[in-house]
Amino acid sequence: MSVDAQGGVCQDAFRRVMGHLPTGVTIVAATSAGERHGMTANTVTSVSLDPVMLLVCLVRGSRTARAVRESRAFSVNVLRHDQEAISHRFACRGVDHFEGLDVVDGPRDLPRLPGCLAFVCCRVEDVMAAGDHDIVLGEVEHCEAAGGDALVFFQGAYLRVSCDAAAGGSTWSG
Numbered sequence: 001m002s003v004d005a006q007g008g009v010c011q012d013a014f015r016r017v018m019g020h021l022p023t024g025v026t027i028v029a030a031t032s033a034g035e036r037h038g039m040t041a042n043t044v045t046s047v048s049l050d051p052v053m054l055l056v057c058l059v060r061g062s063r064t065a066r067a068v069r070e071s072r073a074f075s076v077n078v079l080r081h082d083q084e085a086i087s088h089r090f091a092c093r094g095v096d097h098f099e100g101l102d103v104v105d106g107p108r109d110l111p112r113l114p115g116c117l118a119f120v121c122c123r124v125e126d127v128m129a130a131g132d133h134d135i136v137l138g139e140v141e142h143c144e145a146a147g148g149d150a151l152v153f154f155q156g157a158y159l160r161v162s163c164d165a166a167a168g169g170s171t172w173s174g
């Protein structure tokens with residue numbers, strides 16, 4: 001049944017239906033008051049080319065959403081096909097996601113995970129409340145990509161996507 005008690009679409013149905021949209025998997029991270037925070041996020045979308053912008057939707061009240069609001073900056077680490085364990089780790093609530101991980105600081109001290117497919121740093125341009133999430137709009141200050149296969153999330157499962165043309169890497173900084 002996809003209808004809730006008030007006649008609206010129920011959350012489970014919405015989740016299941018949206019699970020049919022394959023997405024990449026990222027770790028969105030920020031450093032606030034000297035502490036790193038990060039979460040698995042698949043709601044990253046590019047928004048604008050002039051200026052260069054992207055958005056991510058973060059559940060309000062999460063540690064990462066708070067750190068992004070406070071520090072006004074965040075990084076997006078796009079996971080490679082062999083980083084499913086990282087996705088699980090950063091989706092666990094209430095644990096220190098960074099413990100024992102080999103993380104380095106990128107621009108603005110933003111956490112950078114080793115071995116990712118792509119790395120993007122943003123300055124927070126705006127935060128808009130939308131239901132139980134914050135839509136965080138970021139102006140991209142740095143982005144780079146390495147070659148490799150992608151980790152994709154589809155109907156609750158992790159898949160590997162390969163592309164012959166994806167071998168090369170690139171870096172851009174604003």
Ligand SMILES: Cc1cc2nc3c(=O)[nH]c(=O)nc-3n(C[C@H](O)[C@H](O)[C@H](O)COP(=O)(O)O)c2cc1C
Nearest residue numbers: 039040041042043057058059062063064091092093
């Ligand atoms: C594949 C996947 C994608 C996710 N995408 C998002 C997302 O885009 N936004 C979000 O708020 N939570 C998302 N989550 C859930 C968060 O990763 C999870 O709530 C996390 O524990 C929050 O961490 P924090 O409370 O330490 O910030 C996703 C989880 C998975 C497994």
